Amino acid sequence: MKIGILGTGMISEQFVSAAQEISEIECVAVFNRSQEKADLFKAKYHLAQAFADYEQLLDQQLIDTVYVGLPNSLHYAYAKQAAEHGLNIIIEKPFVSNIQEFDELIRITEERQVKVVEVTRVLSLPNYQVIGEHLSEIGKISLIFLSYCQYSRKYNALLEGGTPNVFSSDFSGGALMDLGVYNIHFIIGLFGIWDKLSYIAKKRDNEVDLSGILLMEYPDFIVSASQSKNSFCDNQIIIQGEKGTISVPGIPSKLDHVYLSDKDQKTLISVEQSRNNFYYALSDILHVFHDDQLYQARLAHSRLVMLTLDQARASAGIVFKADRSDR
Amino acid sequence: MKIGILGTGMISEQFVSAAQEISEIECVAVFNRSQEKADLFKAKYHLAQAFADYEQLLDQQLIDTVYVGLPNSLHYAYAKQAAEHGLNIIIEKPFVSNIQEFDELIRITEERQVKVVEVTRVLSLPNYQVIGEHLSEIGKISLIFLSYCQYSRKYNALLEGGTPNVFSSDFSGGALMDLGVYNIHFIIGLFGIWDKLSYIAKKRDNEVDLSGILLMEYPDFIVSASQSKNSFCDNQIIIQGEKGTISVPGIPSKLDHVYLSDKDQKTLISVEQSRNNFYYALSDILHVFHDDQLYQARLAHSRLVMLTLDQARASAGIVFKADRSDR
Known part of the structure; x- marks a missing residue:
């Protein structure tokens, strides 16, 4: 290639x-x-x-x-x-x-x-597989949380009056498109499409989102995904089931350590990921290019992610220049 | 007394x-x-x-x-x-x-x-004061998360076909009334009333909530409060600001350890709480009974909490026997 x-x-x-x-x-x-x-x-x-x-x-x-x-x-x-x-x-x-x-x-x-x-860094991580394989052990799922909050190096420029691309509706920017998309990849890859969705966001000049919480409702459980470019926290993923909890410190595109807990103990179930997440993503892309069935499945996945981003933006009233017919 | x-x-x-x-x-x-x-x-x-x-x-x-x-x-x-x-x-x-x-x-x-x-265990904790005093140090708030998820000892009885009071609409039960109320006390006590609210819940037999996520929107920030009686996680409170984050491992009625973080370091800011939370609550109640101004303020607080519970239930379609005029 x-x-x-x-x-x-x-x-x-x-x-x-x-x-x-x-x-x-x-x-x-x-x-x-x-x-x-x-x-x-x-x-x-x-x-x-x-x-x-x-x-x-x-x-x-x-x-x-x-x-x-x-x-x-x-x-x-x-x-x-x-x-x-x-x-x-x-x-x-x-x-x-x-x-x-x-x-x-x-x-x-x-x-x-x-x-x-x-490029879907999330789907190709070895520990994403691990999570999928252990889901059945936590019973019926109740709540899922994901956070990807990262104070942007560009946020200071915004506060000083500039408009970096990543905070511009002309450039299809904002917290959801930049960070939230990882949360969405994670969820859609494991559970497919949601039943209902709402996105509550805090926007700059009533345009792109600086931070927000996306709720995705599935028949049995609720997913809350938060993203922020103007604050930070110890990011994490928590999947709560009736029989146990899967927890991951960090963001959905890393998944270095995955824990499975029941009421009595917490066990590390992750495998050692010896390469960086971009390496896994690129190896995966080579497979996808060479396997038409995999390619079609991946396109279907990407389309659901795009649909989720669109619906989330509609819910929060985020409109890009690219959305307007007169662009 | x-x-x-x-x-x-x-x-x-x-x-x-x-x-x-x-x-x-x-x-x-x-x-x-x-x-x-x-x-x-x-x-x-x-x-x-x-x-x-x-x-x-x-x-x-x-x-x-x-x-x-x-x-x-x-x-x-x-x-x-x-x-x-x-x-x-x-x-x-x-x-x-x-x-x-x-x-x-x-x-x-x-x-x-x-x-x-x-009885408001949250408000009377020494470390609730501490949190209030440090809020200004984290700058403009962006997102707040609270979780109070506790797998109920009574949930097994429910799964076996019984209806424990805490899962009964006749007894005004459910995750929000039982656990969520602590999250709400915490938020209302610090920030007063929200602008907009929605509660997404998973209900038993379309009646009371087993778990749910309450979103409270304030002018500048969004609060997400989760409660669950059929799953568990490492409960926590995270208050994310533009300049720092206040984080509390555990539930809002304990607050044993409170941390203030900026990008470089994480500092323990809590005081030693030598007594249990009920002791602090009762000492506080003695004050409230003897100070009429404090009493009126506390009633106003409790009323906002009640209003929040009502609106949240309305949002999720949770109706109690007590709400019906023919009860």
Whole structure:
């Protein structure tokens, strides 16, 4: 797999670092609208080429796949253009801005016979499997909590009057799209789609959410997922059943330690995850690209996540520029 | 203060044990509809008298105050009868079944010039003060979580087809009234009344709640309070602000350890609470009885808690026998 990296932010750095550990993946080129930034990234990661012109990258037949590490609102247009050039796509979370973009992008990839796979760090972690395997031991589930609260380095810039992309509705930002999406991946992957949903959020200038609590109701249990970019806590996941509790200190994209408790004792059930979460995600993506049934299942999963994000935003009155027909 | 104990359950045992440490309080008599149970309780706690007839207890002028430790639905009628006999009332949480009963009971106590005070273990804890004093240090609050989940010893009886009072709508039971009320006391005491509220609950036979998540929205922040009687977890309170986090392992009626965290460190800020929570509650009640301004403030607090319980139940469709006009 010969990859062209779109974007030179922290996420792209993490992607390339993980990719360089996997022999089937070769990162060949990088794109940034600033040639200077592209050149710096190329030099740092010893890539072959750096482009400031996206069409040029796509035309040169250097690559068969793009990795979309751009701001959320740009995922759709860049992925679409890659598909139209016959390239496969690895796309960062959140997949695109809304379900309309999702369905349109899938239509185009099918037409062009290429594939698009979302980076889902959660699903590919060995300990995500472990949790799934132990769920039956805690009996009928009652309540589930997840928190992903991380005080953003960009929040100070916001307080000083700026609008970093991650806090901008033009760029499809906010706590839910940036952090909450991990909570949603975790839940949808284990339990599928909810019956009812509501999202209560505190918004900036009545636009994107700085923090919020998403409630997802299933027939037997209730899920509360919190996300915040302007406060922090000891993040955790707690799955409470009638016969026991599964608890995970930390965020859903790590899952380093998983505990199974009953009234008498608490047992560590996690396996040692020797690699970083991006490594597991990329190994998984290679499988997904090569197994059509797995690919269709993963697309269905990503679509439910997108639907959840859309419904949550509708519930909290969060509208992106990408949602408006006149954009 | 000469007290007559109504009810011989665990809560009455705890009350008498704590009261026996306080010189101003003398537990004189006990009432239970079963003379045998009343006698056993009397013997165990060395009380002077035991009654199976409530009127008889009220008529004998042995006591000036009753402690209502009966099932929730009986609080109102027994308290009312005591007030009509010119007695003060110490009433267990939840105060009564609904706001109508609350207002009617207050009207009667005012008419008879007696007082009624709710046992609020939360408000009287030294570390509740400590939390209030440190709130300003964590900056603008973003999210607050509280959990009070305790697998009930009575839940097995419910699963086997019985209906313990605490799971009965006839007795104004359920997770919110039994456990959630502590979460609500904690929040209302610090922040007053919310702007908006919703309660998502999982109910038994579409009646009382076995578990649920209560969301209270304030202008700047969101509170999520969970309660469950059919599952358990490591209970905790987390108050997340822009500049720091206050966290408390455990339930809101204990508050043994309170931590203040910023990004760099976590500091223990709690004081040593040398007595049990019932002892603090009773000492506090003595103050409240003797200070009319404090008494009015405490009634106002209890009324907001009652209002919150009512609205939460309305939101989740939980109706008690006590709510029906034909009861």
